[in-house]
Each structure stands twice: as C-alpha cells, then as structure tokens.
Amino acid sequence: MAERKVTSLDVAALAGVSQSAVSRVFTPGASVSKKMAARVRDAANELGYRPNVLARSLITGRSRIIGLVVAYLENPFYPDALERFSTVLQGEGYHILVFMTSGAGEGVDRVIEELMDYQVDGIITASVGMSDDLASRCSAAGIPVVLFNRGQADDRLAQVTSDNIRGGRRIAEFLVAGGHKRIAHVAGWQGSSTGRDRKDGFLAGLDAAGVMPVSVVEGEYSREVAAEATRALWAEHKPDAIFVGNDHMAFGVIDVLRHELGLSVPGDVSVVGYDDVPMAGWAAYDLTTLRQPSGQMVARTVEMLLERIGSPDVAARKEMIEGDLILRGSARVPEGWT
Amino acid sequence: MAERKVTSLDVAALAGVSQSAVSRVFTPGASVSKKMAARVRDAANELGYRPNVLARSLITGRSRIIGLVVAYLENPFYPDALERFSTVLQGEGYHILVFMTSGAGEGVDRVIEELMDYQVDGIITASVGMSDDLASRCSAAGIPVVLFNRGQADDRLAQVTSDNIRGGRRIAEFLVAGGHKRIAHVAGWQGSSTGRDRKDGFLAGLDAAGVMPVSVVEGEYSREVAAEATRALWAEHKPDAIFVGNDHMAFGVIDVLRHELGLSVPGDVSVVGYDDVPMAGWAAYDLTTLRQPSGQMVARTVEMLLERIGSPDVAARKEMIEGDLILRGSARVPEGWT
DNA sequence: GAGTGAATTGCACAGGTATGCAAAAAGGCG
DNA sequence: CGCCTTTTTGCATACCTGTGCAATTCACTC
Numbered sequence: 124m125a126e127r128k129v130t131s132l133d134v135a136a137l138a139g140v141s142q143s144a145v146s147r148v149f150t151p152g153a154s155v156s157k158k159m160a161a162r163v164r165d166a167a168n169e170l171g172y173r174p175n176v177l178a179r180s181l182i183t184g185r186s187r188i189i190g191l192v193v194a195y196l197e198n199p200f201y202p203d204a205l206e207r208f209s210t211v212l213q214g215e216g217y218h219i220l221v222f223m224t225s226g227a228g229e230g231v232d233r234v235i236e237e238l239m240d241y242q243v244d245g246i247i248t249a250s251v252g253m254s255d256d257l258a259s260r261c262s263a264a265g266i267p268v269v270l271f272n273r274g275q276a277d278d279r280l281a282q283v284t285s286d287n288i289r290g291g292r293r294i295a296e297f298l299v300a301g302g303h304k305r306i307a308h309v310a311g312w313q314g315s316s317t318g319r320d321r322k323d324g325f326l327a328g329l330d331a332a333g334v335m336p337v338s339v340v341e342g343e344y345s346r347e348v349a350a351e352a353t354r355a356l357w358a359e360h361k362p363d364a365i366f367v368g369n370d371h372m373a374f375g376v377i378d379v380l381r382h383e384l385g386l387s388v389p390g391d392v393s394v395v396g397y398d399d400v401p402m403a404g405w406a407a408y409d410l411t412t413l414r415q416p417s418g419q420m421v422a423r424t425v426e427m428l429l430e431r432i433g434s435p436d437v438a439a440r441k442e443m444i445e446g447d448l449i450l451r452g453s454a455r456v457p458e459g460w461t
Numbered sequence: 462m463a464e465r466k467v468t469s470l471d472v473a474a475l476a477g478v479s480q481s482a483v484s485r486v487f488t489p490g491a492s493v494s495k496k497m498a499a500r501v502r503d504a505a506n507e508l509g510y511r512p513n514v515l516a517r518s519l520i521t522g523r524s525r526i527i528g529l530v531v532a533y534l535e536n537p538f539y540p541d542a543l544e545r546f547s548t549v550l551q552g553e554g555y556h557i558l559v560f561m562t563s564g565a566g567e568g569v570d571r572v573i574e575e576l577m578d579y580q581v582d583g584i585i586t587a588s589v590g591m592s593d594d595l596a597s598r599c600s601a602a603g604i605p606v607v608l609f610n611r612g613q614a615d616d617r618l619a620q621v622t623s624d625n626i627r628g629g630r631r632i633a634e635f636l637v638a639g640g641h642k643r644i645a646h647v648a649g650w651q652g653s654s655t656g657r658d659r660k661d662g663f664l665a666g667l668d669a670a671g672v673m674p675v676s677v678v679e680g681e682y683s684r685e686v687a688a689e690a691t692r693a694l695w696a697e698h699k700p701d702a703i704f705v706g707n708d709h710m711a712f713g714v715i716d717v718l719r720h721e722l723g724l725s726v727p728g729d730v731s732v733v734g735y736d737d738v739p740m741a742g743w744a745a746y747d748l749t750t751l752r753q754p755s756g757q758m759v760a761r762t763v764e765m766l767l768e769r770i771g772s773p774d775v776a777a778r779k780e781m782i783e784g785d786l787i788l789r790g791s792a793r794v795p796e797g798w799t
Numbered sequence: 800g801a802g803t804g805a806a807t808t809g810c811a812c813a814g815g816t817a818t819g820c821a822a823a824a825a826g827g828c829g
Numbered sequence: 830c831g832c833c834t835t836t837t838t839g840c841a842t843a844c845c846t847g848t849g850c851a852a853t854t855c856a857c858t859c
Contacts, residue, residue, distance in 0.1 A: 128602070130845060141809045146847055153847090156807060156855095171598065176578045177515045177524060178845035181814050186515060188558070188579075195544070197739070202540035206533070209561040218579070219559045220526070223547040240514045241526075241556070260509065264466070374743065382744035401535070405712065406720035407745045468815055479839045484817055491817090494825095494837060516815035519844050 138166035190238035267431035274316035281439035287320035295328025300457035303364035311368030346375035393454035476504035605769035612654035625658035633666025638795035641702035649706030731792035
C-alpha cells in the first residue's frame with residue numbers, strides 16, 4: 124500500500140542518465156542542455172518526482188524555512204501580520220514554521236532551541252523577546268533574528284517597530300488639543316518595549332503641555348485586564364479621555380464604557396487606540412487610533428532578514444516605521460486639527 | 462565568524478565514543494548504559510550539541526512536521542484554530558509549516574505540492590478543499606490528510622466538521638419560533654460544503670415549518686460582500702430576521718443595519734450567526750450564534766491525523782461535532798425556548 | 800578533417816543521522 | 830574460574846541530493 128518514495132535515482136534510471144543530471148535539471152542556474160532537460164522532465168513527470176527539500180538542505184546548508192515565534196493570536200494585529208509574512212515569504216521561496224509560546228521568558232528560549240533543531244535559515248519573533256544567552260547562540264550558529272514589533276537592546280538582534288514614543292506623544296498632543304481635562308492611560312504590558320515606549324511618549328507629551336494624567340493603569344495587552352481597569356478607572360477618576368495601549372484592549376474599554384457604564388463614546392469619554400487593526404474601521408467601534416503600517420513593517424522585516432541570510436556579516440539594524448494618527452469617531456477632534 | 466555546526470561526530474570525539482553511541486543517547490528507547498549516557502550528555506552540553514532534525518528525518522522517513530493550509534486569517538475562527546493546533550501539536554512533538562493560499566482551486570494544489578516537498582508527516586487543510594488528483598497523490602505517498610471545517614466526498618480524505626445541516630435547521634426553528642415573518646439568509650460561499658450545508662439545513666428547517674424565506678443571497682464569507690448584500694436586501698425585502706452564514710459576515714451585517722440603515726438589532730431585525738468566535742461574546746455585537754466547538758474540533762482533527770500517521774492503513778473517517786445554539790442579544794428569543 | 804575552446808555530462812563524495820549486525824563487555828550461575 | 834545469556838558498543842551502510850573535478854561531447858574555425 125505504502126509506495127516507495129520516488130527519488131532522483133529512479134528518474135535517472137528511467138531517463139537513462141546519471142543522477143547528477145537529474146539534480147542539475149532541478150537546480151536553477153546549473154549547466155544542462157535543452158535535450159537533457161526535456162528528457163529528465165518527461166521522466167520526472169511520469170513518475171511524479173519532486174526533489175526532497177530536506178535532503179537538499181542537508182547538503183546546501185539552507186532549509187528555506189523561517190521560524191516564526193508568536194505569543195498569541197488573539198490580538199488581530201498578529202494574524203494579519205502572519206498572513207502577510209507567509210505570503211511575502213512564499214513569494215521568495217521560503218516557508219514558515221510556526222511556534223506558539225504562551226507567556227514570555229522561559230518558554231521562548233525552549234521554543235527557539237526547538238526551532239534551531241530544524242535548521243531554520245532565520246527567525247522572526249513577533250511580540251516576544253529572547254534571552255541574551257540565546258541571542259548569542261543564534262548569532263554563533265549564524266542564524267539571523269529579527270524582532271517584529273518589539274525592541275531589545277542587544278546588538279545582535281535586528282528589529283522593526285513603529286516609532287512608539289513619537290506615537291504616544293502625538294496622541295497626547297491630540298487629546299490635549301481636543302480640550303480634554305481628565306486624561307487617563309490604560310497602558311500596554313510594561314514588560315514589553317512597545318508598552319513602555321507608548322506610555323513614556325504619552326506622558327512626555329502630556330508633560331510638555333503641562334498636563335498631568337488623572338491615572339495610568341496597566342492593561343497587560345489583555346482585553347479582560349483592560350476592561351477591569353476601566354471599571355476601576357471610572358469609579359475613581361471619571362476621565363474624559365483614555366489612551367489605550369493597543370486597539371485590542373481599546374475595544375474592551377469601549378464595550379465597558381458604553382454597555383456597562385452607559386456612557387457615550389466620544390460624548391462622555393474619548394478613546395484612542397494603537398495599531399489600526401482592520402476592526403478599528405468597523406462601524407461598531409470606529410476607533411481613532413495610531414496606525415502601525417503592518418504591510419510596511421512586514422516588508423521591511425523580510426527584507427532585513429533575507430539580506431542577512433544572504434550575507435551573514437551585515438550588522439543587525441534597528442528600524443522604525445512611521446505611522447499616522449487615523450481620525451475616526453471614537454475621540455473628539457480638535458478644531459482645525461490637520 | 463560563522464562557526465561550524467557541531468555534529469554528533471564532534472560530540473563522539475570529545476566523549477571518546479562512537480557516533481552511533483551519541484545517536485543512541487538522543488534516541489528514546491535505544492540501548493545505552495547509564496555511564497555512557499552521562500558522558501555523552503556532558504560532552505553534548507559542553508559543545509551545545511542538538512540533533513539535526515532534518516538529517517534525522519532523512520533516515521527515519523518522518524519529519525515531525527505537519528503542513529497546515531489555510532485560505533485566510535481574516536475570519537477570527539481560523540487564528541483561534543491555528544493557535545490551538547500549534548499548541549496541541551507542539552505537545553505531541555510536532556510542528557506546523559503554514560501555507561497560505563489566496564482563493565481556492567488552482568492555488569491549493571500548487572501549495573500542497575510544495576508542502577509534500579518538505580516531506581511533511583501529515584496535512585491539515587482549514588477551509589480548503591483539494592483536487593481528486595492531488596488527493597490520490599497524497600494517499601499514494603502515504604501522507605494522511607484531514608480537512609478541517611470542510612467536507613469533501615473523496616474517501617481518501619478524512620474530515621472534521623460540525624453538523625452544519627442540523628445547525629442550519631436549528632436556526633430556522635429558532636427564528637420561526639421567535640415569530641419572525643420575513644426571514645432572509647446571507648449565505649456562506651456556495652463553493653464550500655459548510656456554506657451549502659448551512660443553507661440547505663436552514664431552508665429545510667423553514668420548509669418544515671411551512672415558511673418561505675423572503676430572500677437568500679450569497680455572502681461568499683466576505684464581510685464586504687455580505688455588507689453590500691445587506692443593503693440590497695433591506696432596500697428590496699425589509700426582512701425581520703437574517704441568518705448569516707458565519708459570525709465574521711454577521712458583524713458586517715449588523716454594522717450596516719445599525720449604523721447605515723439606522724435600524725435596531727434585534728428590535729427591527731434579528732441576526733443570527735454561525736461559529737461563535739470570541740468576538741461574538743463582546744458587548745458591541747452580543748451575537749446569537751451557533752457554536753462550532755473549535756477546541757473539540759481541533760483535538761479530534763489532531764487525534765485522527767496522528768492515528769493515521771501511526772498506522773497508515775486506518776481508513777479515513779468523516780466526523781461531525783455537535784454544537785449548541787448560543788443565545789445572546791442579537792435575536793429575539795421565543796418565549797419558553799430552552 | 801584537424802584543432803581549439805566552450806558546453807555538457809558522469810563519477811565520486813559529502814552532508815548528519817539512525818540502525819542491522821557482529822563483536823565486545825557485562826552479568827549470572829554452578 | 831568457566832560457561833552461557835543478556836546487554837552494550839562499534840562498524841559500516843543507507844537516506845537523497847548537490848557539486849567539484851575530470852572526461853566527454855559539441856560547435857566552430859581554418
């Protein structure tokens with residue numbers, strides 16, 4: 124029942140040529156005559172032969188596999204990015220081996236070791252960091268790593284983020300210009316660079332305008348935690364504007380404000396998010412938010428990764444992509460705001 | 462700069478034993494003495510050795526890679542399933558190679574051929590079918606395939622779905638019992654079994670109650686198409702209830718009804734979806750919907766796949782998982798409905 | 800047709816691991 | 830200690846392909 128796998132030797136035998144000839148026909152840029160190519164292709168088609176990528180990578184040293192580590196797909200920003208990564212990389216002849224890691228720290232390192240067992244050509248981590256020890260092991264093994272939407276000081280790690288500090292600052296300016304007096308922040312996870320940078324930028328922006336926030340609480344990038352924080356926030360401070368650390372939490376915040384507390388957004392409270400996930404444009408939320416241009420971020424990440432796969436001595440770069448504030452209906456727009 | 466990869470031979474040399482000994486230490490169930498194991502492990506740790514999965518799979522014939530083909534991640538049902546798949550399979554020592562295929566037909570086959578080049582141990586297709594020709598090639602190559610959330614007549618293909626016909630029928634009964642008189646259906650893509658089955662079950666249920674639908678239109682599982690269909694539907698038929706082929710479209714339908722047409726859901730129109738994605742429970746939509754128990758479906762899919770990887774002669778089964786109607790606030794609930 | 804250079808082909812080996820088989824070591828028993 | 834059984838170890842090979850090298854063929858020119 125279980126048929127034997129058809130190998131290049133079988134094709135060679137049928138076509139009456141050597142195995143190397145078959146290999147060359149399937150290796151772009153190798154030296155083969157038209158006649159030979161035709162004969163081999165005919166034989167290959169007849170037998171249904173396709174080169175074994177694993178055996179090939181054993182000898183070339185490249186697997187054409189990219190490892191992608193991602194913590195959670197609940198926030199729609201990441202499925203969106205995953206879909207883009209997969210499409211772009213497929214176009215370049217690479218494929219994605221996905222590793223989920225619940226939680227940060229410990230688990231991430233174990234998962235990346237498993238990844239290296241597969242001889243991946245490169246690693247992309249979405250919203251996760253890694254230990255210094257592991258970073259140096261990757262670098263020693265010649266496996267380039269790019270952090271997507273996450274910053275880390277280590278020089279061996281490349282990274283692509285948006286300018287989160289500037290984004291946070293811009294949102295502060297926007298809310299202040301809108302005449303809000305009681306401004307609060309439901310921050311992203313403070314264990315992440317994005318969460319810290321957005322908060323720092325936001326507070327710096329408020330400070331520059333001489334405004335003190337009424338409250339800053341942690342939302343941990345979790346919808347539930349953010350929702351709970353919102354209840355407490357309202358009970359205690361009655362803010363008239365909330366900057367939420369990402370869209371995913373912002374939806375939870377809006378739901379609590381509208382449907383539990385019976386408030387109007389933006390009538391009673393303005394809400395601003397961060398990311399501009401597709402859902403932010405849906406009428407139910409119509410969320411004003413700072414866009415992270417995920418298409419550009421993905422494209423740049425892949426470029427950097429492939430460049431370093433091609434020439435391993437290229438230094439790891441850290442890049443920021445600029446994003447705009449997208450004005451929608453969840454926050455009062457200052458008059459004359461451009 | 463680029464250090465040489467450390468192999469089992471290096472470890473063997475350092476430990477003063479043969480390469481086969483090293484191999485046996487890293488092969489569960491092989492015959493090794495405690496002393497030998499200890500010496501080898503010490504040497505391996507010192508050099509940072511880990512077995513090369515690709516070389517291993519070349520000889521064992523198993524790659525411990527599962528190919529996952531998925532059409533689009535926009536519908537949150539699929540990221541959710543992907544996350545579950547990855548977690549469950551990681552627990553079993555497998556990993557997922559992801560392939561996106563935009564659109565159906567042509568592209569799917571090409572993608573699955575690429576997948577087979579990686580010598581995957583099994584294939585899961587989420588919301589995608591495949592050609593008969595390719596199905597027989599997979600079966601000939603001994604690669605088990607399980608269709609997730611998609612049915613196809615082919616006997617060589619296993620599949621896991623929910624009981625979509627029964628689900629559709631149940632929704633019909635629910636809407637009729639609710640006293641709705643002008644019932645419409647925005648159907649899922651009719652090229653898919655789920656789209657057809659839900660529609661057929663729904664129409665059969667209406668028919669059994671002696672009710673004619675005022676309109677049945679195609680939504681193609683696209684938010685935009687469904688939204689457009691809703692505008693036309695309202696203009697022409699003014700339905701008082703709409704069954705939408707999945708939750709993802711239902712959100713678009715509700716947005717149009719509420720925010721473009723100024724209608725009340727469920728006051729003017731009841732809306733029922735299908736899937737029960739996490740978002741369906743969010744207050745903004747609070748969607749009544751038929752749950753597809755994705756945890757169970759994923760678990761069953763993996764079980765079937767692993768079983769067939771273990772013993773290739775097991776016949777492909779077709780399974781249905783039952784799901785409940787989840788009552789929420791987007792549709793009028795009949796009095797005394799259980 | 801001989802001679803030249805270029806293009807094509809085959810040979811042999813390498814890449815890192817698992818495993819059957821035979822040899823060696825260890826253990827048990829009288 | 831000698832014999833036999835069981836366990837452990839090493840040797841050699843196979844898995845499937847890509848590629849350097851040498852041999853062969855081809856295409857031209859004089």
